Amino acid sequence: MYKYDQYDQAMVDARVAEFRDQVRRRVEGRITEDQFKPLRLQNGLYLQLHAYMLRVAVPYGTLSSAQMHALADIADKYDRGYGHFTTRQNIQYNWIKLEDTPDILADLAKVEMHAIQTSGNCIRNISSDHYAGATADELIDPRPYAELLRQWSSFHPEFLALPRKFKICVIASEADRAAMKLHDIGIRIVKNDSGEIGAAFYVGGGMGRTPMIAPCINPFVPLDQLVTYCEACLRVYNRYGRRDNKYKARIKILVHELGAAEYTRQVEEEFAHLLTQDIEPPLAELERISTYFASPAFETGLSDDIDRSDPDFALWVDTNTVPHKAPGYVSAVISLKPAGGIPGDASAEQMHLIADLTKQYSFDECRVTHTQNIVLPHVKKADLHALWTSLEAAGLGAANLDRIGDIIACPGLDYCSLANARSIPVAQKISERLSPRSAELGELKVKISGCINACGHHHAGHIGVLGVDKKGVENYQLLLGGSEADDTSLGKITGPGFDEAGIVDAVEKATEVYLAQRTDGERFLDTYRRIGINPFKEALYG
Amino acid sequence: MADLLRFRDDEPVDHPAVTVDAYLEQSNAAAVRIEPGDDARALIPHLDGLRLVEVNFPAFTDGRGYSAARILREAGYTGEMRAVGDVLIDQLSAMRRCGFDAFEPDKPLDPEEAKAALATWPQVYQTAADGRAPIWKLRHG
Numbered sequence: 001m002y003k004y005d006q007y008d009q010a011m012v013d014a015r016v017a018e019f020r021d022q023v024r025r026r027v028e029g030r031i032t033e034d035q036f037k038p039l040r041l042q043n044g045l046y047l048q049l050h051a052y053m054l055r056v057a058v059p060y061g062t063l064s065s066a067q068m069h070a071l072a073d074i075a076d077k078y079d080r081g082y083g084h085f086t087t088r089q090n091i092q093y094n095w096i097k098l099e100d101t102p103d104i105l106a107d108l109a110k111v112e113m114h115a116i117q118t119s120g121n122c123i124r125n126i127s128s129d130h131y132a133g134a135t136a137d138e139l140i141d142p143r144p145y146a147e148l149l150r151q152w153s154s155f156h157p158e159f160l161a162l163p164r165k166f167k168i169c170v171i172a173s174e175a176d177r178a179a180m181k182l183h184d185i186g187i188r189i190v191k192n193d194s195g196e197i198g199a200a201f202y203v204g205g206g207m208g209r210t211p212m213i214a215p216c217i218n219p220f221v222p223l224d225q226l227v228t229y230c231e232a233c234l235r236v237y238n239r240y241g242r243r244d245n246k247y248k249a250r251i252k253i254l255v256h257e258l259g260a261a262e263y264t265r266q267v268e269e270e271f272a273h274l275l276t277q278d279i280e281p282p283l284a285e286l287e288r289i290s291t292y293f294a295s296p297a298f299e300t301g302l303s304d305d306i307d308r309s310d311p312d313f314a315l316w317v318d319t320n321t322v323p324h325k326a327p328g329y330v331s332a333v334i335s336l337k338p339a340g341g342i343p344g345d346a347s348a349e350q351m352h353l354i355a356d357l358t359k360q361y362s363f364d365e366c367r368v369t370h371t372q373n374i375v376l377p378h379v380k381k382a383d384l385h386a387l388w389t390s391l392e393a394a395g396l397g398a399a400n401l402d403r404i405g406d407i408i409a410c411p412g413l414d415y416c417s418l419a420n421a422r423s424i425p426v427a428q429k430i431s432e433r434l435s436p437r438s439a440e441l442g443e444l445k446v447k448i449s450g451c452i453n454a455c456g457h458h459h460a461g462h463i464g465v466l467g468v469d470k471k472g473v474e475n476y477q478l479l480l481g482g483s484e485a486d487d488t489s490l491g492k493i494t495g496p497g498f499d500e501a502g503i504v505d506a507v508e509k510a511t512e513v514y515l516a517q518r519t520d521g522e523r524f525l526d527t528y529r530r531i532g533i534n535p536f537k538e539a540l541y542g
Numbered sequence: 543m544a545d546l547l548r549f550r551d552d553e554p555v556d557h558p559a560v561t562v563d564a565y566l567e568q569s570n571a572a573a574v575r576i577e578p579g580d581d582a583r584a585l586i587p588h589l590d591g592l593r594l595v596e597v598n599f600p601a602f603t604d605g606r607g608y609s610a611a612r613i614l615r616e617a618g619y620t621g622e623m624r625a626v627g628d629v630l631i632d633q634l635s636a637m638r639r640c641g642f643d644a645f646e647p648d649k650p651l652d653p654e655e656a657k658a659a660l661a662t663w664p665q666v667y668q669t670a671a672d673g674r675a676p677i678w679k680l681r682h683g
Contacts, residue, residue, distance in 0.1 A: 159605070
């Protein structure tokens with residue numbers, strides 16, 4: 001994985017010193033809360049309902065064992081012994097004191113981590129495929145491109161007061177495991193007919209209250225123009241994105257209102273100009289970064305056999321491991337979704353254990369997924385039973401990857417000041433009720449947001465739940481048919497909403513329609529797409 | 543002018559800046575003020591006569607002025623680029639990078655704090671309008 005050099009370290013250290021001074025000036029009353037707010041947000045510090053929340057960046061979701069240990073230590077030392085992994089592949093702590101944050105950032109800097117631009121109206125942490133470097137279906141590891149963009153976007157002087165937040169995702173396979181087309185900029189690394197590698201740009205996607213799937217605005221940007229093209233996309237947005245209404249300020253609205261063709265024309269014009277401005281790092285810089293992402297020294301001649309005599313273990317292997325490019329290896333997914341648990345939460349003890357297992361079994365590397373789980377990307381099949389035994393003992397052995405218990409949920413009204421309804425208890429109840437039928441239901445992605453801002457990705461759930469406020473009472477709408485994968489689609493609302501008990505019943509009824517109607521091999525989403533929403537409506541409201 | 547923080551040796555322009563529209567209609571003024579909604583590129587054919595460009599920040603959270611400044615520097619403008627309005631200590635380092643070389647905030651800045659803020663970054667990651675060599679250039683020469 002990437003290692004800081006003297007320059008990267010100096011930049012992060014400078015940021016810690018800057019923020020320490022800003023906190024001091026805030027505490028002394030030399031700057032107002034309005035002036036301080038964008039500063040703390042761009043250092044990941046968010047004011048929630050009960051306390052400050054600190055969101056720490058995990059660039060492209062990749063962590064070392066030492067970094068995971070450090071995250072666990074922060075949970076113990078500064079929070080209540082927990083961390084919460086997020087849909088941006090980051091981690092957040094929900095009970096932080098303002099005056100502790102400079103010290104937390106200093107602790108992070110010691111393990112080459114930071115909370116830079118994890119909130120606020122700026123370019124956020126760059127996300128990527130959580131199986132990068134491990135999966136056989138990728139053209140190339142996308143993370144060097146993400147790291148190149150991390151450095152370019154960090155403290156970018158022109159783009160620190162954008163109309164709204166800005167999220168970039170980089171993948172390098174046809175399969176989309178990172179919701180690429182639901183980002184402000186989605187980049188797919190591709191090969192053209194001449195065999196050259198470049199980047200396809202999808203711009204103007206997003207969830208929130210106006211979900212949009214990003215159109216492709218340029219199918220092939222040469223690799224030695226990648227940063228310049230991003231800069232052109234951002235400059236057009238910074239100049240012309242709407243600032244009169246925060247709900248219309250994301251780039252998706254600009255692209256939609258201008259039309260993709262006109263937005264693209266403006267970007268190409270800016271791009272032609274910026275190509276003369278020496279924006280682009282040389283390819284040697286990309287090569288330097290890429291050396292840090294070289295494949296680990298996989299053993300050869302390994303057996304692909306797994307002893308499946310323990311049925312619980314066999315179920316976990318079938319559900320929570322995915323094929324690897326190297327024979328004898330898999331990527332193993334550690335579920336942070338025990339039945340009835342809080343999606344994405346991990347205790348400090350669990351994080352320490354994951355850190356140890358990362359070192360012992362996965363070449364000192366793990367990944368955070370946007371579905372709020374942890375991946376050990378490179379595990380020998382021969383080690384799986386020992387790994388699973390350790391996970392089971394720590395409550396981390398749930399066999400439910402992409403199953404009904406593997407729910408994405410935002411923090412909701414339990415923590416968030418924007419929320420209209422609680423998300424976590426609904427996730428817990430759906431998980432408790434339906435997890436026993438997990439195997440029968442197969443792949444079924446449930447995503448829950450506690451307000452229209454859609455942090456829980458409800459638009460992209462096979463089953464989505466949206467919490468709203470109905471005359472002071474929590475009410476939950478049901479959506480069906482969304483997907484964040486390569487077949488990206490947006491879910492449709494079934495009809496009138498439900499109360500908390502009613503939404504759990506409604507989800508169960510939707511699964512019953514699926515079980516009654518499915519044909520061989522169909523997933524929930526396939527059946528929905530074949531039969532449409534009406535049979536579900538009849539069961540729910542008929 | 544007492545609270546003008548300026549990083550230039552030439553004499554400041556001594557008459558008020560006109561709006562972009564006024565300047566484009568009758569361009570014998572030497573000073574123009576850009577508002578957030580103005581297109582800075584409209585000034586590019588007329589840069590020769592300009593000695594002062596003021597970029598107004600009615601609210602520090604509106605970042606359009608950063609692009610305006612860089613666009614004019616990229617077009618070769620070498621006169622004074624002055625940030626005016628809601629200009630705060632913690633925006634100075636980014637503004638300097640985007641080509642501002644003078645600051646005239648609504649509320650005066652503490653000179654010591656301004657000096658510290660402008661020294662925030664030991665190096666920089668990007669090419670911008672301040673001529674600093676980005677880190678990638680230091681790595682690769």
